[in-house]
Amino acid sequence: MKILAIASAGGHWVQLLRLKPAFEGHELIYASTKKSFADTVKGYEFYDIPDASRWNKVKLFYSLVCVLKLIYTVKPNIIITTGAAPGLMGIIAGKIIGAKTVWIDSIANVENLSMSGKIAAAIADKSYTQWPDLSNSKVTFSGNVL
Incomplete structure (x- = not known):
């Protein structure tokens, strides 16, 4: 099983790294918005992708194009992300190629989902929250990663 784990910098990346033991025995590939993060996942394939946010639509579209290109190149079976916008681009691109997709909302989102x-x-195969009060018919609570 080939898994692409993708997240933007900061807490999203930290939370994604904490999931690493769950992927033992699978081919794990990382992608993030800081090239220097390759040092935190030595021994694993790593790709840097452009960061984006909803405030800059041009950068958001560029990020989507770059992530689509990455996913067409890597061809993962599963895409997992802890957010934010680049992770969502990964979910969208994954759905296009037929990969299974998993979203884990940040633990920082205490009162509402991001x-x-x-x-x-609405689009991922599985979506998780790290707070029981935020779970609903589309978002599952199964504990937290921090």
Whole structure:
């Protein structure tokens, strides 16, 4: 099983790294918005992708194009992300190629799902929250990663 784990910098990346033991025995590939993060996943294939946010539509579209290109190149069976916008781009691109997709909303989202998390809940194969009060028919609570 080939798994692409994708997240933007900061807490999203930290939470994604904490999931690494769950993927033992599978081919794991990482992608993030900081080239220097390759040092945190030595021994694994790593790709840097452009960061984006909803505030800059041009960069958001560029990020989608770059992530689509990455996913067409890597051809993962599963895409998992802890967010934010580049992770959502991964979910969208994954659905296009038929990969299974998993969204894990950040633990920082205590009162509401993130905007990306709300979108991902509508399209990802599995969507998780790290807070029981935020679970619903589309978003599952199964614990947290921090």
